[in-house]
Amino acid sequence: MIGQDILNEEKLEELAEFFKALSHPVRLRIISILIEGKQCVKNLGELLNLSQPSVSQHLSILRSRGIVGWKREGSIICYYIKDERVKKIYNLLIKEEENGG
Amino acid sequence: MIGQDILNEEKLEELAEFFKALSHPVRLRIISILIEGKQCVKNLGELLNLSQPSVSQHLSILRSRGIVGWKREGSIICYYIKDERVKKIYNLLIKEEENGG
DNA sequence: TGCGTATATTAAATAATAATAATTTTTTGG
DNA sequence: CCAAAAAATTATTATTATTTAATATACGCA
Known part of the structure; x- marks a missing residue:
């Protein structure tokens, strides 16, 4: 059947969640900032001119889909791009x- | 400033809408079906096992974002992938x- | 013109997301 | 241990998306 061999229902759901993120x-x-290099939450908030909780919520969505990873460095937490597909798409x-591609 | 030269607010909104679709x-x-080749609405409904209005609604979202195009052929309407970015991402x-890419 | 098929639109109910504000947890340094 | 900084979580409300059903439009043909 057309278009069904590769994409089963589970895979479709996963992809949809990926795009939703x-x-x-x-x-x-x-994402565009993290592609340039890792950043802590506070810096992201300043670059985006957004409140800390708001940034955290967005990061939590990206984290839950495995799109970004994080690492504590002393008192701050640095985020980075974990899902290579995102870099490719970018x-x-x-x-x-x-x-003009 | 990081990540701001390429992506202005308007472009970001457009991209977000693209991904939302x-x-x-x-x-x-x-999309996976249309990438294999154009299809009419009725066939899509049968392949997807969905009601005609439901298919039409999803097509209307894809259409409004310019992701698919359509062409009337006699009494039926055929849809096809119009946005080349979708093919690339696929x-x-x-x-x-x-x-294993 | 009138009927049947193909497709689109609208409406109403429900579910999911987003924005904001308040609170909590974790860590560092005194 | 305590206070301050950094980050996460929770709660509330507003907005948006999805689903289902009903209705409307467009075309082809007798």
Whole structure:
């Protein structure tokens, strides 16, 4: 059957959740920042001009989908891109477009 | 400033809308079917085992984001993938994964 | 024109997300 | 242990998306 061999229901749900995590301007901005390099929550809040709890909530969504990872460094927690698919998509949608891709 | 040169607010919103359109299992299935080739609404409903109005609603979301296009052929309307980014992402996420990409 | 098929739109009810504010936990340093 | 800083969680309310059912539109043909 068409289009059913690769994508079973479980895989579809997982993919939809993945895209849902990317479906918010703030989270896309967070991703674009983290692609440049890891950042702590406080810095993200300042770069985004958002409250700490708000940043934390968005990070928690990205974390729960495995898109970002984190590491405590002393008193702060640094976030980074964990899911390589995100980097690939970023390159494909953003970077390539710069050269009219 | 980090991550702000390329992605202005407008572009971020557009991208978020793009991902939102992909954030549903049914719409992902529709896309996977249309990537194999164009299909009319009735066939889609049968392949997806969904009611006609339900398929139409999902198509309308994909249409409004420019992800699919359509063409009337006699009494039926055929839908096809219009946004090339979708094909790229599909190849990247689905096809590459088959060979352990 | 009128009927049947194909598709789209609308409406109403429910569920999911987002934004904001308040509270809590964890860690560092005195 | 205590206070302050950093981050996470919770609660509340507002907004948006999804589902289902009902209705409407467009086309082809007798």
